[in-house]
Amino acid sequence: MRLDAIQAQQVLVNGQFRPATLTLDDGRVTAVGPLDDVPAGEVHRVPDTAYVVPGVVDTHVHVNEPGRTEWEGFSSATRAAVLGGVTTLVDMPLNSVPPTTTLEGLAAKRAAAQGQLAVDVGFWGGAVPGNVADLEPLWDAGVFGFKCFLSPSGVEEFPPLDRAEFDAALAEVARLDALMIVHAEDAAILDSTPAPGSRAYRDFVLSRPDASEVSAIRQVVDGARETGARVHVLHLSSARAIDLIADARAEGLPLTVETCPHYLTFSAETIPDAAPEFKCCPPIRDAGNREALWQALQEGLVDCIVSDHSPSTVEEKLKGDGDLQQAWGGVSGLQVGFAVLAHEARLRGIPLERLSRWMSTSTADLVGLSRKGRIAVGADADLAVYDPAVELHVEAARLAHRNPISAYDGLRLAGRVVSTVVRGELVDVDQVYHRHGRQLERPSS
Template identity: 75%
Template sequence: MRVDAVRGRRVLVGDAFVPATVLVRGGRVAALEAYDHEVGGLVVEAADSAYVVPGVVDTHVHVNEPGRTTWEGFASATRAAALGGATTLVDMPLNAVPPTTTLAGLRAKQAAAQERLMVDVGFWGGAVPGNVGDLAPLWEAGVFGFKCFLSPSGVDEFPPLDTGQFRTALAEVARLDALMIVHAEDPAVLAAAPQAPGGSYPAFVRSRPHEAETAAIRLVLDGARETGARVHVLHLSSARALDMLADAKAEGLRVTVETCPHYLVFAAERIPHAAPEFKCCPPIRDAGNREELWGALRAGIIDCVVSDHSPATAAEKARGDGDLQQAWGGVSGLQVGFAAMAAEARRRGIGLAEVSRWMSRRTADLVGLSSKGRIEVGADADLAVYDTAVDFRVEAARLAHRNPISAYDGVRYGGRVVRTIVRGDVVDVDRPDHGWGRQLARGA
């Protein structure tokens, strides 16, 4: 259903919510008019309790298709995205088989996504041992950058880079003026940490200590300093890296940083025993660490917030019968992240405009999608209507994620996304013949 306008009492224009009518033509924002501007055609009217914000741009999502579609797939992932207010995803290069580490792997990914998208989707490439020669063809084909691991990824087809391999890949990324995004945990620190089996979350956190992140981030920053490459630290969990990152930014290094809703909502000391739905790497840390991450977001040391939606089957999450060392690591939060962030921010006196900036504009800017993540003339008409009068009780079994597992199960939020619009089309998540989403390429 294509709309001609969206009208609301609270429309995010720039950094402020104002009464406005957003006119839509050809899938883009044609004009921003007064609230009572007369419009011919179909108008979406947001309730007085609702906010109209740019669609979320989630640059860290594991869709897993092709190859592991029992874990997730393009149809289920993009449906969950639309229900949660995300209008653009950038898919990670691993957990699919084949991974997106070659041009052939990218083509397989693109073929799997064909005509299965409810929202727009782009793709990351991957940097693994031996594929430096593949980076330029992938970049030319339109990937948004390259992901690498400095420690084991959990899947054999996407091995980590050692220090020398990382420097070599980073030099090529610098030559291309591309972006390297890094899972930053140091393998030597992880190997030396205690690996106690069992369901204790504090024991699991001790097996992924702060020092694993700080040591790896130091390596990343040294590489950026030596090569001039753009680097991005994925899913920052440890507040102990914040001073180092702030200094690197002040120095002028081209570094950006993300964190995730689960690091900002949950705290290790409140996680139940033997609850693998909370297992992720790096881990959720204590409440004091969480509050430091919130402070770093407000200070601009952390640039953006993404879901790191990393689902798996119930069997994979239950592997080891509650043993957190054996269970698959990853939090499924694609559909919930924006509502969770909005509610947690509200408790801290942080406005929705700031949350939107972290989850829409800054993520869009990270990957060069200048027509996404903002409500302004010429931008894509990607919008979400978030209503604070509509209660959202998360039930994992009712989420659109392929597998009914979520750390957010049972949490209640006062506010949810009630409508999502992709390039001027209202997404009907109940239509099997969906076709609102398109595949995105860098520079296209």
Template identity: 70%
Template sequence: MSRAAGTAPTSAYAAVRARQVLVDGALRPATVTIADGRVSGVEPVDHPVVGPVLDVPAAAYLLPGVVDTHVHVNEPGRTHWEGFATATRAAHAGGVTTLVDMPLNSVPPTTTLAGLRAKQAAAAGQLAVDVAFWGGAVPGNVADLEPLHEAGVLGFKCFLSPSGVDEFPPLDAAGFEEALAEVARLGSLMVVHAEDPEVLDAAPHPPSRAYADFLLSRPDEAETRAVRRVLDGARATGARVHVLHLSSARAVDLLADARAEGVPVTVETCPHYLCLEADAIPDAAPEFKCCPPIRDRANREQLWQALVDGVVDVVVSDHSPATAEEKSRGGGDLQQAWGGVAGLEVGFTAVAAEAAARGIGVERVARWMATGTADLVGLHHKGRIAPGADADLVVLDPTATTEVRAAALAHRNPISAYDGMALAGRVTRTLVRGVADADPTHGRMLTRVDAPAVTA
């Protein structure tokens, strides 16, 4: 994307100076210089600069911008649920400087080259942050994967159980292995919604407003059995696989053993699994409904330990918004309500706050939510403060408080599981390639094929 001739960003910085800059995994004083939207140097804090300088308060952290690799933008087709303009404004407000859009919930889905082009056309001129795209693997589209790969999608998403929308059906066992074999041939990545349909079908799912009943309808076994299937597929085909939104800690040992065996698997979890717990969720509150579900406190603690131990690699929002009508469908019956947590704007702050309360430094949070996610999808010029990397930066003030009010959030529909929470810490400034404005003409569309290398 480019600006009209003769215009310039109103807050493009030549440097950012801070006492706590995250460089090479450690916090230190530095002046980060910027040229042409990239980090040109990481200099001593008193380094002289010609041009506008952002001076960060001494207590605040200067961190790489968050790279959120799991966001449902839903445009075109369901833009009344979410769209590129609202999603990227929400991302910018929450310190997310790059997001990767999921291939479903839009119409058409990103399962063909035409679907990708429709996405890109819809996004043009609406991006306050940089955006890349996943492709989708669905029954019958194996021949579409190579054209999507060549067009620059960062990998492919599939479901093993129904997705919730008819235009993005799940893969059966044979279809999954066929798609994995093609992904392996392409040298790409398959990211998998891992819930087993037979386990889900066998679980009780009567109409109910009780969160406990909804939880019983999505048992841990649905995840553990599906994770086994993903791992077996990776073993059989050699494909790189990534387990999406892990909610059940009972799958952690399976994943750790597979990693030790050399299976090419990575794993993500989400802020809502790390910051919320089933016992505190009220009944008939669909803003908390997601699939797989938010589980109990002991499970949450085990997920944190898996992150610390390195079995879970990254943390992403799985921002999956919907209209109030869809979320309230069934009048509080959680089996009917749309499943998805809208957390794009507050997820980073929530995880940083929860980590700090546990004595976990912001350095690790940035690794889980910026560097690790960027590296997962091959955007090595993102998620780090280093010469040659994009000057995507976020200022987090740990002494301030974020009072979450759903109606004030930038995403399209004012629904949030975090509504009413007071989070320790606040994102006070976000820079995308050196520019602090949430400008819908500044964000770029990224592809796998044009991501520059960064050697630092």
């Protein structure tokens, strides 16, 4: 349904909730007026218990199409997104075949996404051994930056960069004034750490120690210092890297950092053994580590929160019959991440407006989408309506994700997204969605 206006008692404008009428036209917000405005046309009046926030901008999603569409495809991923209040996502360059490491790979992605999108979608490029010459053409074609791994990615077609390859790619990224986003685990430390086959979650955590993250992040910081390149640390799991991050910030280095809902929700002590739905790399660590990540967000040392939605087939997740070294590593949570963290933030006394900044404004700013992630005149009319009075019981089998396995299965949350607006189109979460999402390119500077 195309909306002309939306009215609510609690609308997040300029960092504060207030009563407001939003006037919409051609997919954008054209006015932010008082609640007693009487708009013409189709008006969506939000329940008094609900909050209107900018749609979530999730800059870390593995869609996997083409090539591994049975893991997740554009249709299922973007439907899950819109049902969870995510109105924009940026797709990772790996787990699809071909990966987005060449113009041909990008073209394959764009062709696969055509006509399937319920939300707006952009694309990351990839930096792998031997493709430095491909980075500039990909950048010119509109990717939002480049992802690399410093340890094996889990798929053969997207190998990691060694130190010399990383330095060469980073120098090119600096020349382009692009952004390098890094899976920061040190391959040498991982190789030297015992990783026995085991069903025990404790053994899996020990096989991917904090030291691996700290060492790799130090390499990223050193690279930023040497080249001036903008760098972004993906899915920070270890709070032991926070002092290093703080020092880099104090030095003025162009470093940003993200973390994920699963690191902010779960703790290693409570994860059962032989439960591969919780396996991800880097791993979920202990409860003290979790609370330190929340503190780092509040102190501004971690900039944003993204899903790192990294699904696979059930068969891949259950490979090894509970042996966590054999199971696919990734958490499926695109549809529920915002509701999960709204619940967790409330338990900690963290206001919804701060959570929205971490999941919408900061992520939009990271990739230069100035019309996303905020409610303001001229911004895209991308909105999520979140109602803390409506309980959400997460059932993996009922999520829109292609495969019914998720670490969040069974959670009961105080609050859910009850409706989503994508560029002025109202999507009722209990109704069939329409494919009105667009493919995005990086805004020209």
